[in-house]
Amino acid sequence: MIKLKNLHKTYATGSNELRVLKGIDLNISAGELVSIMGPSGSGKSTLLNIIGLLDTFDSGEYLLDNQIIKRMGERQAAYFRNKFFGFIFQAFNLISFKSAVENVALPLYYQNIRRRKRNTIALEYLDKMGMRDWADHLPGELSGGQQQRVAIARAMISEPKVILADEPTGALDTDTSYEMMDLLKTINQKGVTVIIVTHEHDISAKTARTIRLTDGIIDNHEGL
Amino acid sequence: MLFDIDKLQEIYGAVRKNKLRTLLTGFSVSWGIFMLILLLGSGTGIENGVKAEFKNFATNSIWVHRGQTSKPYKGLQPGRRIQFTNDDYEEIKSSLEGIERITARFYLWDNNLVTYKNQYGAFNIIACHPDHRYLEKTILADGRLINEIDVEQVRKVATIGTLVKEQLFKDESALGKYIKVNGVPFKIVGVHFDEGSERPLRWLYLPISTAQKVFGGGNRIHALMFTTGKATIEEGRKMERQVREKLAARQNFDVADEKALRIWNGLKRYQKFINLFSSIRIFIWVIGVGTIIAGIVGVSNIMLISVKERTRELGIRKALGATPWSIINLVLTESVLITSFSGYIGLVAGVGVIELAPSHMPVIELFQNPQVDFKAAIGAIILLVAAGLIAGFVPARKAANIMPVDALRNE
Numbered sequence: 001m002i003k004l005k006n007l008h009k010t011y012a013t014g015s016n017e018l019r020v021l022k023g024i025d026l027n028i029s030a031g032e033l034v035s036i037m038g039p040s041g042s043g044k045s046t047l048l049n050i051i052g053l054l055d056t057f058d059s060g061e062y063l064l065d066n067q068i069i070k071r072m073g074e075r076q077a078a079y080f081r082n083k084f085f086g087f088i089f090q091a092f093n094l095i096s097f098k099s100a101v102e103n104v105a106l107p108l109y110y111q112n113i114r115r116r117k118r119n120t121i122a123l124e125y126l127d128k129m130g131m132r133d134w135a136d137h138l139p140g141e142l143s144g145g146q147q148q149r150v151a152i153a154r155a156m157i158s159e160p161k162v163i164l165a166d167e168p169t170g171a172l173d174t175d176t177s178y179e180m181m182d183l184l185k186t187i188n189q190k191g192v193t194v195i196i197v198t199h200e201h202d203i204s205a206k207t208a209r210t211i212r213l214t215d216g217i218i219d220n221h222e223g224l
Numbered sequence: 225m226l227f228d229i230d231k232l233q234e235i236y237g238a239v240r241k242n243k244l245r246t247l248l249t250g251f252s253v254s255w256g257i258f259m260l261i262l263l264l265g266s267g268t269g270i271e272n273g274v275k276a277e278f279k280n281f282a283t284n285s286i287w288v289h290r291g292q293t294s295k296p297y298k299g300l301q302p303g304r305r306i307q308f309t310n311d312d313y314e315e316i317k318s319s320l321e322g323i324e325r326i327t328a329r330f331y332l333w334d335n336n337l338v339t340y341k342n343q344y345g346a347f348n349i350i351a352c353h354p355d356h357r358y359l360e361k362t363i364l365a366d367g368r369l370i371n372e373i374d375v376e377q378v379r380k381v382a383t384i385g386t387l388v389k390e391q392l393f394k395d396e397s398a399l400g401k402y403i404k405v406n407g408v409p410f411k412i413v414g415v416h417f418d419e420g421s422e423r424p425l426r427w428l429y430l431p432i433s434t435a436q437k438v439f440g441g442g443n444r445i446h447a448l449m450f451t452t453g454k455a456t457i458e459e460g461r462k463m464e465r466q467v468r469e470k471l472a473a474r475q476n477f478d479v480a481d482e483k484a485l486r487i488w489n490g491l492k493r494y495q496k497f498i499n500l501f502s503s504i505r506i507f508i509w510v511i512g513v514g515t516i517i518a519g520i521v522g523v524s525n526i527m528l529i530s531v532k533e534r535t536r537e538l539g540i541r542k543a544l545g546a547t548p549w550s551i552i553n554l555v556l557t558e559s560v561l562i563t564s565f566s567g568y569i570g571l572v573a574g575v576g577v578i579e580l581a582p583s584h585m586p587v588i589e590l591f592q593n594p595q596v597d598f599k600a601a602i603g604a605i606i607l608l609v610a611a612g613l614i615a616g617f618v619p620a621r622k623a624a625n626i627m628p629v630d631a632l633r634n635e
Contacts, residue, residue, distance in 0.1 A: 049629045052543075054543055054627065054628040054629040054632070055627055055628075055629040056627065074547065074548045074624075074625070075547050075548070075549075078542065078545050078546060078547040078548075079545070081542070081543055081544065081545045081628075082544065082545020083545070087543050087544075089632070093536075093540045093543070093632060094540075095537055095540055095541075096241075097237055097238065097240070097241030097242075098237060102237070106541070106544050107544045107545055109230060109234070110541075110544060110545040110546050110547075110550065111545070114230075115229070115230055115233065154544070158545070
């Protein structure tokens with residue numbers, strides 16, 4: 001489903017160039033539950049962002065669902081982000097002035113689904129996350145764990161093929177972190193590919209496969 | 225679709241969340257429009273005031289009064305008083321090209337005693353030809369005005385101003401009644417009125433031939449007045465020159481002697497005011513455009529800040545599948561709604577002040593009926609909205625094209 005070949009990514013920081021990814025080869029098949037591990041600065045978040053089309057890469061090849069992704073138009077990228085991927089962020093990234101249900105429903109707004117219908121669907125997903133009672137609360141009124149549940153509901157609502165989670169437990173305590181992992185596992189068991197970026201060993205231990213990243217390279221080519 | 229309910233609800237959410245920002249944008253727009261309306265309104269107020277000054281006489285008229293020579297001419301001493309006669313009137317009337325209406329005037333100034341039964345008063349009397357009404361823009365209040373037959377048959381008839389009528393007749397009808405002017409009975413055939421000035425309301429108009437005969441005027445006249453039709457300023461000047469030449473030849477004075485005749489050319493004076501109006505209008509537009517530009521800068525500024533502030537939110541939207549166009553569309557629709565709504569508020573407030581102010585203001589002669597050119601006001605709003613659009617477009621497009629990962633990193 002996701003194939004990367006010799007992927008390179010460089011950030012220009014002033015006059016210096018920061019090489020973040022130095023030739024990534026990676027295959028992830030449909031239905032996998034994968035974690036990407038590595039110390040901070042190893043390029044794991046960048047890798048995830050490139051997979052999710054939130055960032056560009058310089059050279060190499062990216063095949064997504066057998067489509068070659070190279071300088072994809074923004075419109076098409078928007079379509080993929082909306083239909084194909086669901087994102088979960090460390091900082092939750094909920095829109096602060098929208099209630100939980102409105103946040104969850106937002107991806108459906110970009111599918112031109114009518115407000116009443118998308119709010120009904122959003123409520124279902126909040127219910128699945130045990131958050132129905134907080135549907136009308138603003139993100140600021142929710143705890144970190146609750147916000148992340150809302151974020152997961154939002155990631156799930158467009159029924160994506162791949163869930164991309166960037167340090168989803170980074171801002172949560174251990175108990176809540178394990179709850180999150182259980183949720184993600186449940187989602188994976190329904191056939192959704194889940195890719196989790198983390199630097200916590202106990203989190204990666206809960207995934208079926210771990211890809212280790214050091215200094216922009218995958219250790220031991222275990223990704224293949 | 226530009227305005228669907230969903231988008232309006234999205235915008236309502238953003239606006240409610242950012243009240244201060246919205247308020248500031250709105251205020252700068254409202255203020256700009258408000259000031260522009262006030263400026264335009266006062267401009268027309270001044271214009272109307274000045275125009276009202278011209279209401280009591282024909283603006284295209286030339287008035288010729290007698291003067292005193294100041295230069296020796298053909299052996300004649302300076303300081304000679306010029307006299308006009310009926311012949312001068314006839315000569316000018318028949319020989320000057322371009323004359324539309326012409327009248328001579330024979331004045332009986334200095335408060336003539338006018339009596340009706342036991343009522344009396346002192347009034348000024350002007351004896352004239354029928355065309356006088358066009359020069360003074362006399363309005364008929366009752367009966368009729370002096371006509372050709374009155375002049376031809378030397379009838380002892382008069383029209384009196386409305387104030388004269390009030391003083392002598394009170395509520396009684398004046399038509400057909402006889403009054404005595406310096407002891408001589410005259411029949412009242414009409415009551416006249418005048419819009420521009422109160423003075424003619426205290427006058428009596430008599431046929432010129434009657435006044436000359438009854439009050440010992442002989443064939444003397446005191447002034448000549450005529451209108452120039454649709455003559456341009458240039459043609460008006462030419463006629464003024466020709467009158468001077470003709471009368472100089474008849475009365476033996478130097479054409480170059482400015483003081484021999486006192487000529488008042490309404491066209492020239494009117495033109496001066498027309499020029500004044502256009503300068504005022506230019507002035508108002510310069511200030512108005514300046515105000516609008518200040519508004520535009522304000523709107524652009526706030527749009528820039530607004531988009532910058534929302535970068536993260538827009539990044540989240542992009543990550544969830546917003547296309548660049550939908551981002552631009554969202555930002556711009558918000559700005560159009562805010563600017564047009566507040567522009568409308570400013571328009572209403574400005575018009576309100578313009579409408580209400582005159583009744584709470586002391587009467588100023590040169591300031592009447594301030595009005596707003598509605599088209600100009602609407603134009604200004606459209607301009608502001610368009611400027612807001614253009615101003616918002618650059619930052620909106622920038623926000624729309626930024627990679628989501630960069631937008632999300634933005635705190």
